[in-house]
Amino acid sequence: MTRISITVDGIRYDDDVEARTLLVHHLRDRLGKVGTVVGCDTSNCGACTVLMAPSAPSEATAERASQGAQRPTSGAERAAEQLSRAGAAVKSCNVLAVQADGTEITTIEGLAGGDGSLHPVQQAFHDRHALQCGFCTPGMILAAVDLLTENPDPSDTQIREGIEGNLCRCTGYQNIVHAVRDAATALRGAEVAEPASAVDGQMPGTPQAPPAVPSEPESVPVEAVPRPVP
């Protein structure tokens, strides 16, 4: 057994895990994060996709030293901290729980705002009927969030390539591509219009969104991506 500390959707969890335990099983079976699902056993389907961000090294070390004591960070500070770095999409069946030690994980359950308002990608999936059975949806949405963090203004081809690692059997992907395109517009609009509202988790942009402002991909800060508010 190895002691690990992972922050999931803004809550810190310290647990002893077997070396062989996969992150997805840790999330589901131990932490009750059953919004993240398992669709295959060969890392092909992407249903288990979550966002994973490394904690600042000094912080992780400090936490380890403090023997699991709760971090005295306020909600606002935590939100700001989360916004300061984007998590990358990982297939959580392809990560050992011990490898996730010291990281911050965002699952589908932590994507909406604290007041229950949807993330723009969630909203776009709903608006565009980009899901049917919904089993691939959590992973698909998180893969899309990651894609839009990397590339805020992707072409349809880039969207298709960006979600290539996530299989959907119901939709034929067409509405998913459209949803991601809409979410990209909404997120860029949010950044230009009122980034604060996005941070609050309110729905920016639709349908009264200002027209998308062409922008240098590099110039779009990750703040444009709303983060869970604890």
Place this chain on the structure above:
Amino acid sequence: MTTVQERPAGEVGAARKRKEDARLITGRTMWTENITLPGMLHLAILRSPMAHARVTRVDTSAALREPGVVTAFSGRDVADTQGSLPCAWPVTEDMVHPDHPPLAVDEVRHAGEAVAVVVARDRASAVDALASIEVDYEPLPVVLDMEEALAEDARLVHADKGTNKAYTWVFDSGEAGTGQAVDAAFAGAEVVIKRRYIQQRLIPAFMEPRSVVVDPTGDQHTIWSATQIPHILRVMVALVTGMPEHKVRVVAPDVGGGFGGKLQVTAEELIAFMAAQRVGKPVKYTETRSDSLLSAHHGRDQIQDLELAARRDGTVLGLRVNLLANMGAYLGIVTPGVPLLGAFMYNAIYKFPAYRFVCTGVYTNTTTTDAYRGAGRPEATYAIERLMDELAAELDLDPVEIRRRNWIGHDEFPFDTVAGLTYDSGNYEAATDKALALFGYEELRAEQASRRASGDPVQLGIGVSTYTEMCGLAPSRVLGALRYAAGGWETASVRVLPTGKVEVVTGTSPHGQGHETAWSQIVADRLGVPFEDIEVLHGDTRTSHKGLDTYGSRSLAVGGIALVNACTKVIDKARPVAAHLLECDVSDLEFADGAFRVRGAPSDAAGKTIADCAFAVFAAHDMPDGVEPSVDADATYDPGNFSFPHGTHLCATEVDTETGRVTIRSYVAVDDVGRVINPLIVEGQVHGGVAQGIAQALFEEAVYDSEGNLLTGTFIDYTVPSAVDLPDIVSDRNETPAPDHPLGAKGVGEAGTIASTPAVINAIVDALRPYGVRDIRMPATPERVWQALQGGARS
């Protein structure tokens, strides 16, 4: 015949966003695998690594000593009590029907068959302990090829049956009196097109792996299962296990896709049931994807020998179909009947006068086949649509023209077909005209000609597919005539709560189709209740005690009528209540725009709503004598006929003649699925259906090696298409209302899958016809296309 009732603009027809989404996009979904009960144990299944072997010894004693293991057992331990998995469709009186034990006892007959199980405190302990189970297998010869299986000296899948033939089922229009004798039609033919097409084996590959939780509490057993058929499962568990039906509750919570693949009573469900009974604790089993691909039922896998007779003017005279259908090693719930659903569809939209269909079901040492999206109809449609293209090529006619010369005109409905069905309605001309315009057919033909002339290494091909299908399974009397064990009715209840909110209970069991949304739209219009005030309950036999579940594009086509009828009954029950409240005579009342008003009163006059009536019967202080204090109602509806959606799909492919690579350049689908309740949902069904049909044409095939090992046992090898593999399609609709449906709806769940496979293959063959290619074996991978170009696969 019911008349289609014109309704004012309302919820029906609106692109309502789905109610279901709220939980699905936030990760608050109740998948079976998410269920954890107090004291719950976990089940792991040891599966046969061999396709055919005698099981001479199973020793579970070492597994029992592993940490956390509660019990372990094999088929032999439960041989006398486990019963046999059901097949509800013995298609002929003399069908060979072997026992299908949930756990193999003395013999395994396909790779992946369940042999022994472990129940332990957690999943990892259970899986670990499987390694301690000792099994001795004595290999037996395998038979995989259907034609070899039917040879006289064939190795037998079931030695005690003496044959690998399950049944032979024949339909002959001459004998049935639905048309002419087929031999006479062929005698008069000027052209005969003879082909063999292979419907490769597919795997439904729903995204949510199957999962089951069984909770024995006292003498009550609750089964949560990722199934399409909770109601059928409950009946079958009662019949197979002897457990009284009222002691069994089945719940299909949120279910992650099915496509026919979860239309099954599975070995795993029965095994979990046995295990839970044995330990007296809740037990959960969730399959891995590898388990799923190996052991959940497969689809298609047919060899089609076809002969089409025609005159040189293109008039089709008759069709002979000789089908071999692979059953796999055992029969699933509707395995033998799947090809028969195709039997009624080979004549498609055409009015040729003679037809003979012979189907032989064959056992092999492979995973059982059963329903997969379309179930028999995609195979039939593929065959006839490929043949029509071949006939067009033979006669040097445009493939659209050959269809025009043979299809049923819009003024010829209702039309009695050579296969014995009565098509209710349709307008093939209109759908085709719209599709041709959207596609830019003439322009693409011109481009094709110029690319042919210039010898472009990338050739353009155009594929036409005009289809119809039978939706709304099914009139019970038809099912009875086909020897199916159950009926085809559907049921609905509408409960109006005291505050005017409405609960709708449906016997259908959605797993992605959006019934909660669509049913709410229907009820909102009927009762004049806000969409938001309606809750749709499904999939739990405690709430919905009766139903025949969701498959065969039946939910709206049959369940929708039950729902409309239940709403009508609610209005009828509320009428005397409203008359009482308005102090008028019942006969003076009319119900419109959500309220009862005295006939002739202006529409803005105060009336009594269904909610008013529901509150009045809740109090029931002064109900007149004889008025039941309830406005709730149930209805069960048995359809008089199938419904027949149709459409025209056109596909343009670019085929690289140097590499064999196929790219779909454009795809147009014009479907006529009758009146649309929710265009958003219909469009989604078309998109997904087309994607699965394209997948059969280009990507997917379940492959066994010569020993019967499944080579495509993971998503690495079984290539479900990803977003980069599929095109955007253009989809549009015509609406010819179904005359037998009060909403005019027909059904849409399978249409895209049925239509798209031949559209794609016709396009590839069309591109390569100048090179002498007349067929491509599916899936049309670059290698297969290239081989065909080398002459390897010319027929």
